[in-house]
Amino acid sequence: MYSDLIQSLPNVIAWANIAALVIGVLAGIVVGAMPGLSATMAISVLVPFTFGLEPLVALGLMAGIYNGAMYGGAIPAVLLRIPGTPAAVATTFDGYPMAQQGKGGYALQVAVVSSAFGGMASAIALMLLAPPLSRVTLLFGPAEVFWVAVFGLCSIIFLLGGNVTKGLISACFGVFVSVVGSDPIFGNDRYTFGQLELLDGIHIVILLVGLYALPPVIDLLESPLKTENSAGDRLGTEPIWRTFPQMLRFWKTWIRSALIGIWIGILPGAGGSMAAFMSYNEARRSSKTPETWGNGEPEGVAASETANNADTAAALIPALTLGIPGTAVAAIMLGGLLIHGLQPGPMLFRNNPDIVFGFMWQFLFGAILLVFLGGSLATNSFAKLLKLPRPLLGSVIIILMLIGVYSIHGRMFDVYLMLGFGAIGYVMDKLRFPLPPVVLGLILGGFAEENLRLALRIGRGNWMVLFQNVTSLILVALTVAVVVGPMVKHRLIDKKKAESKG
């Protein structure tokens, strides 16, 4: 089972793949360091440019960006008290007080070492857990695959928190977009309105760029960030090899936070922010000096940064094996895999072991590279990024979006379609509709429909074919649990509240 993992290693250490990883990590740190830009946005802008690249080079770029951005978010969190990414919110609690005390450099070094530790732990978890899980999923037939898709959609809607109605609307919209184009079995046109460009359906990248890249650009132009109060001019950075021995006392926090991050990463819909908060609270609870937390305790930075990076590769465990992404970035990475002809899910490990295992190695190497590329000298340079003029940055991203989407098929129709999705995405973002269910709906919609119709054909039109074996019933039970579980939990909380008031 793990022999494929070892066999894929030589491919990964090819120069082109390592270079892609280095560029990815650097680009990720830059993007993460820019408040308002996120790994999700960076990868969605990048995906179209990877068309012509070898799959491992493209995936290396994505893995690098994801790892880099999760650390990069700590730079403005520490220096400005503005989290560069949502997952870096907990880093501000102790990182910013440290920067005010002239220890910003040390805070960033703790962040980079902790991020690297979290990333490595996450990559190892992915390597150990994904292969056996993929073996189980190989036994699935069309009915089970249909239920996996339904389970994936339900888990991201109901476990994501927030408004369930809006989550369901997002998912219905995503699934509806997936049916545009030729019918996969009958071949008749659906909702193409005579447009030849829509015959092949709507390319996932067009939707991704529109939904995830355009809204942040509009935000960037709507309210330019002021960075005058940056603590970046007095970082007090010492070489990382001198400060590293002081960090070794965080070993317990690193291990605990890594485990929390991995667990949260595997759960669909949770994500890095939740991992960082849970880990921070847990580390504070078990600290001997909890009163120092919030006033510049480096262990607080270690806890949140380890957890938000431990979430990265772990989120790919359900994504690669079942086709269910744990986070928005994982959903976009699935899109990245699809454009290289790699269908996430049970067959991926059997058909493309060199690529899928190579991708896992790239996560591990990306995490290790963080220490070298985000070390002391680089940390000082990255802190200066905060002074880049944001309107200019916004303009450049708009151009990159246009180039990326245009280059898919070489036609402006896709650009206008992307702008349409961008407008929808902006409204959804502002009205707090979750975006991951849209992407997942698009990815799983076609997949679910094809397998549902295949199962019905096998069962000669009898719908009971969907409930005729144990695996299907287990998946149905899990889906029901995911839907009903949060409702029961809310009821119980409300009941407890009412009782305590009474």
Place this chain on the structure above:
Amino acid sequence: MHNKPTHRFLRAESITAFYIIVVAAAFLIPTTDLAPLSALLPAAMLVGLILLALVMLITDQRKAAAGEEAEAVVKSPKRVFGAFGLIILYAICVDLIGFYISTALSLPLVAFIFGYRSPVGLAIATAIVLLAIYLIFGVSMSQEFPTGLLWAK
């Protein structure tokens, strides 16, 4: 979309729910022409959208009736609509007059309008971005960009 609604039916969520219902209902019309199995999933999704949007509309109207104020959707609507307008204008210009000319004009224009006012910085940034695009995409990746419908005619 109204930022500060003056009437309960002009709340952003209510308007959005209304649009979802109208658009989903409109898409149901071509669905009737499809074969039953082909129409199964899209029809389910469209009906689902209509029902869910109705729930959203009723919930929002209940909130309005209870006196709950709608949150401001955008901080500065002028800047948001301006940004959208400029991006659409840029795409149309690329289509009509070509990629390089449009980019050379729109990059400094957008950055200038949204607050970056250094002429030297704008000129340098525009030159660097155009050169980088030409070398990376045009030369090394042989990517062809729109040359402009106007010139083609």
